[in-house]
Amino acid sequence: MKQQIIVSGIGGQGVLFLTRVIAQIAVNQGAPVLTSETHGMAQRGGTVLSTIKIGHFSSPLIRTAQADLGIFLWEANLPVHRPLLKTAGKLLINTDKDGEGIRIDAAKIARQLGNAVLLNLLLLGVAVNHKALICTAEECEAAIKQLAPARFTGQNLAAFHMGLSSST
């Protein structure tokens, strides 16, 4: 089984952490995984993109119209990274506006949980809820527990569950 995923956002939103969680889930499943990430200057609030390829691949980069799933933490990146998604690919967007794809005001809910940056794992919950990722909620929880610093595990799991049970 192969899956190609993009995670798009801006520096500081937790794109890297979400990328690592998704990749760790694949590793725990015993699947080969490759990711690419944005580090350096662009991380200072600029547009960042992660790509994740699960299954037997040789390179982490994704060609135009090849991604099965696009998770957008920053809606304004749509014109920049939307073309990477397949026509039939699933689109998941943090936004307070209406439009295409699965949309949720994740920032608002995360803020209510205490920190807007939790929107990354909230979106992971929504993705699992919509069966956009090939994994179970338990597998996500295990990966979050593995990667989150102990003192943040609780709120990270809470954000994930909030997304998982959302009606969106």
Added chain:
Amino acid sequence: MKEQIQLLMGNEAIGQGLIEAGCQIAAAYPGTPSTEILQAVIDRQKQAVEPLHIEWSVNEKIAFEVALAASYTGKRSVAVMKQVGLNVAADPFMRTAYIGVKGGMLTIVADDPGPHSSQNEQDTRLFCLQARVPVVDPASPAEAKDLIEPAFELSEKYETNIVLRPTTRICHSRQNVSISEPITLGRQANFELDTPRWAATPAFLPALHRKLNTNLEKIAVEPDWQPRWTSGDNSQPRTALIASGIVYGNLVDLLEELNLSNKIDLYQVLMPYPLNPGFSKKIHEKYDHILILEETYPVIELQLAHPGAVGKQNGSVPREGELTPDVIHQALAAFLDLAPAEEKPEERRGQRPSLCPGCSHRAAFYSIKKCFPTGIYPSDIGCYTLGMNLGAVHTVHCMGACISQGAGFYQAYQQDKGEFPTVVVTIGDSTFFHAGIPALINAVIQKTRMIIVILDNATAAMTGGQPVPHMGIAAGDKPTKAVAIEPLIKASGVDFMEVCNPYDNERFESLLKKADEYIRSPEGGVAVLIARHGCIMDPLVRKAQNSFLVTINESCIGCRICVDKFECSALFMDRENKFAVVDQDRCIGCGTCIPVCPVAAIVKQEKS
């Protein structure tokens, strides 16, 4: 420890590989995309079975020379840097090709095709061709790790420095990587005197050069480092694809997506220099058409010199930028007469990066611009390059260049009628130590009249917060002697020096004006202002300073000064573009935007 699989970033995999291969001296200067390699060594030092010295050196030349001498004692060593760091280390690097090493020595140089976070996209493989140093080009994080131990062995067999050249897409990719036990070498430092070699004068160099050439011939045919061939089915007779590095990985995935796997002869070049002449001969004899894909310069292509080559030299493959899967698709489709790749959507830029909300550099830049609206602002490499968003950075060149460029601007202007604009140089603390000190001494003795603002945030911020010499902390948070900036400035002959927190904009601006008076006074020269405030990315800095609830009230006139001129990413215009608003998710409550507002609409209150 039994073999286990971990998800590792390429740089972490390389760090792990260094530990496993028994590397005992690791020296680096941070620079994207290489930085996490040394950090990974620091994080894993407990795994090392033998003593391990790790250092963030003051610059790349120093890192290289420390690793080099350690290798003379028979131990394994590594110097790590980004591609432009090799320019700084070029002097010792070039000579090392002739003199050689003793214990295995690797130079890991991370290239940045694109570029994503660099001032150019130079190709270390071409540098190695000119330096006559063997270079290996891994195609994945796992392969980068797997090559480290064999590269040390190769280095020891020929007593030569070996370069490992990962690129950004290797460094910053994650992959399942298998972890093993570090090997035990049991080496004791033993520097065997060989003065004609280690201190080779010109009299000895022709023989050393001859040996180098002989070694290169032998290394080129080393069986483990030959191009790897995947056979096609002869449906494309006398045609081959040749690639190296991550581009090879991109090509493999693309061929599979196009159902072309195992249809065309495919070569992965593991060691682009020195290329085996036998391989070159085979390619010439066996194929009429070859497509060569490599980043960033045509290094394999130049060496092969094949008349049927399609690549960068005939313009079929872009000569600049990354060879992404989309770019390769277009080149491959043209080469094989496939249906043309779908038109790539116009590349669009996303949100530009910006200094963090609360960054003291922003406050400093705003004040500089305000005090000297017609000044010239040479700046340098680091987060503060982003001062260009505020119009307070006019030149950025290479590490430390701002001070000498500032001096050059002054000399060129003052020789006209003696009138000169105020030149305000901005340089970070880490960059100042790296290459700023000789430039400062030069500026002083050449009687330059300019202002240097050292943006001292107590860390190498851009690369993630590596330690700097004036903080008394070495790699891995080990305490060491602190080398303060102020005495260095004084000892360089600077007579005007002030220290100020740029959050205190009134004092900072008055000091800038005082500095300008000084440089224009009869006894004037270089004025140095140290703008000191900890990096806001450091949680301790944030904890230690007041955080207010900052809001914008109804007296806002929508002039956009705070949004555009101050350019804080926690400030934006509302949907109707009428008023400025504070994004409370991003605002850290520093209040440095308050003095910027012409109508005092930005207000702060204690957080409840």
